Amino acid sequence: MIVRQAANVLDIFEYFARTKKPTTLAELADHFNWPRSSTFNLLTTLSEKGYLYEPRPRAGYYPTPRWLAMARQASEVEPLPAWSHALIADLSAETGETAAIAAPSGTMAVFIDVVESSAPIRYFAQIGHRIPIHATSSGRALLLQYTPEERDALYRKIEFKQYGPSTPISINAVETELRASIDRDYCESFADYSRDLAGVAVPLPIGDRRLSVVVAGPEFRIGDKTHDISIVLKRLVERHRPKPG
Amino acid sequence: MIVRQAANVLDIFEYFARTKKPTTLAELADHFNWPRSSTFNLLTTLSEKGYLYEPRPRAGYYPTPRWLAMARQASEVEPLPAWSHALIADLSAETGETAAIAAPSGTMAVFIDVVESSAPIRYFAQIGHRIPIHATSSGRALLLQYTPEERDALYRKIEFKQYGPSTPISINAVETELRASIDRDYCESFADYSRDLAGVAVPLPIGDRRLSVVVAGPEFRIGDKTHDISIVLKRLVERHRPKPG
DNA sequence: CCGGATCGTACAAGTATGTGAATTTTATCG
DNA sequence: CGATAAAATTCACATACTTGTACGATCCGG
Structure with missing residues (x-):
């Protein structure tokens, strides 16, 4: 309520x-x-x-x-490390698209940091913006970090709605897409939730937090470049994330 | 309500x-x-x-x-100039007491910037903290900038309460104190509102805004130093405020 | 791995709270 | 300066919100 x-x-x-x-x-x-x-x-x-x-x-x-x-x-409750902002800043600069960090919140994903593209036509995202976790690339990059049991629990709470032509409308559809994401080594979505919007995302665990990074923009620009973008994405994550040990 | x-x-x-x-x-x-x-x-x-x-x-x-x-x-709605923060920072450093900028809000004064003293016993003020405009030094430094008509209008809304032994409990008492403030060239108060608290304040018009600066601390430290503090106060205002023209 | 305790969530009844009309106050114009 | 209009404020009623209760899920100690 x-x-x-x-x-x-x-x-x-x-x-x-x-x-x-x-x-x-x-x-x-x-x-x-x-x-x-x-x-x-x-x-x-x-x-x-x-x-x-x-x-x-x-x-x-x-x-x-x-x-x-x-x-x-x-904002001192749980600050993000400085490098994560640098990461999406670089990402946005290199790809020319909007880049963001997402966190799970129930059946939703929330953007907790965003750097917007400077292109006139761009994905307009804001910090605090919420999107369905199962129907977005950034959301699925979060789901990949869940145990199968946790995913099951979550699926029961999701109200599957046909947001767009390719929205996964069943548990099976989501799980299939997750397996596909593992195979291609990144998550992607084409207007699964928002019209004309495409996204490329990968998981980004920080500490014990399960986050994800996403690059998103209009389908006509992202379209066939998802693989290239995923390369940039992974290269920049590699560069910014502090080496363990 | x-x-x-x-x-x-x-x-x-x-x-x-x-x-x-x-x-x-x-x-x-x-x-x-x-x-x-x-x-x-x-x-x-x-x-x-x-x-x-x-x-x-x-x-x-x-x-x-x-x-x-x-x-x-x-906070971009009506930003304070950079120098006003520097002013109260210096003020707090030189006097060792808490310094603040106040603005009028109806019958109250609101602190819109604060630098706290580092002394263990100090005036604990916060941005957004509200105090009666007529019963505090910072408030009266605001009243001095009102026209007599505006003050009259305000007086009608004030509920005169005996906060402390020296609280002015009538329009006359307030006006008398205002005239005294003009004569001595600064406003002061001793536990008029808060117990054990003394303050020294002067008007600080910025643009068309009617603000005031105040130095406040425990009575036993401020006590007989109000004049000295007012000198520091006016010297630092003079130093920080950009020269007109 | 089981059972009790704790926590989160849904629901329906009563009441506090927000709303709209009336009143007062302030600004504006002739 | 007085009349008119507009805004702010007050007040009584109807609505929306709070709350107690109940159920189901989850956690934790044994």
Whole structure:
């Protein structure tokens, strides 16, 4: 169950991140189609908690740097190593496509680091973006790191939906694709989940964390280059990952 | 009115910032005395929005870097100039006390930047921390920048409470203290709001923003040094603030 | 490897909470 | 400066949320 008011807080937060401008009560209420009164209550709550302030009455609400101060601390919970960001930065530079690091979260994969392509037509991914774990290359690169038992447990929770023409819609289809991935030594997907989108991914275990790296972009650019991309992918992983011992 | 679930989101956020550790549903529920089921709903909401993820079932929730990514963007809404942080850093170093920048928010003042003293006994202030505008030195340094009309409007909203022995509990008391501040050329307060706390502050207009700088610490250390501190305060403001023209 | 304890998840009833209309306050224009 | 419009704020009711309960899964100690 979605807790509406919890989601609303995040919506306001993201609204500020997007617009990068102060905002009045009326503006927010109109934008989200919220009643003025509810918007007022939300803004009051955020202000009392020290996350917003109103330098002068009716002239708009501003976010305080408290968001940043807290986020900085919260991001120490489980920081990624510095090299993983360098890795996707290089990957994006060499391939010209968007590169990302994904982590599992239930039946979903979450992007926990992203470097976007600079191409005008590109895969627009964001940190925190979630995609079905079984219907994406980055997701399947995560599944490869699961034990068969863990995969079984997960499959029972997945709601198989036909996102695109090639979406695997059964446990068998997924397992078959996983075996194929092992054979070719990388994961790939063509519009399995998002239209026109192709991806190439490999597992990237870090410590005891099961992550994956993915390069993704429009099918027409990635199309027949998945093998070449997988070579670059593996070469760069090899270069950046610290040698054990 | 406080929106409970909105506040809860921030509480969870701050919990991660404080503990810097992943957290299980049960742990959170116990800590905040929330029912498991409500906690479950909240965590689900935060996960679906991409702010939390659960790498493996029952092994705990982790914050995603999305908090940080959004906060970075949101902090571009109204960035402080670089010199204002340098100012309070120097201030804190020279005085040995906590220094901060405050902004008005209704009848409150909010700290929007803080450098804490390194002394073991010190004023523990945080970005986002709110204090009554009329009963603190930093707040009154803000009030000095208001027009008499604006102050009048504000006074009507203030609920005068006796926070400490010297809290000004009437409009007159506040106005008298403001005139005294003009005469001595800086604002000061001794436990007007927080017990044992003394502060020295001056206005710090930046652009069209009405801010203030404050040095605050325990009364026994600040006590009779307020004048000396005000000298340092004004000297450093003079040094850091870019010359007009 | 078994059994008890713990944890996560679903559900339905009662109530706190958010909403919409009414009121007050502030800004704007003639 | 007074009238008008728009915004913010208050208040009472209907809705959506919380919560206790129950079930199933998973963990852990013996």
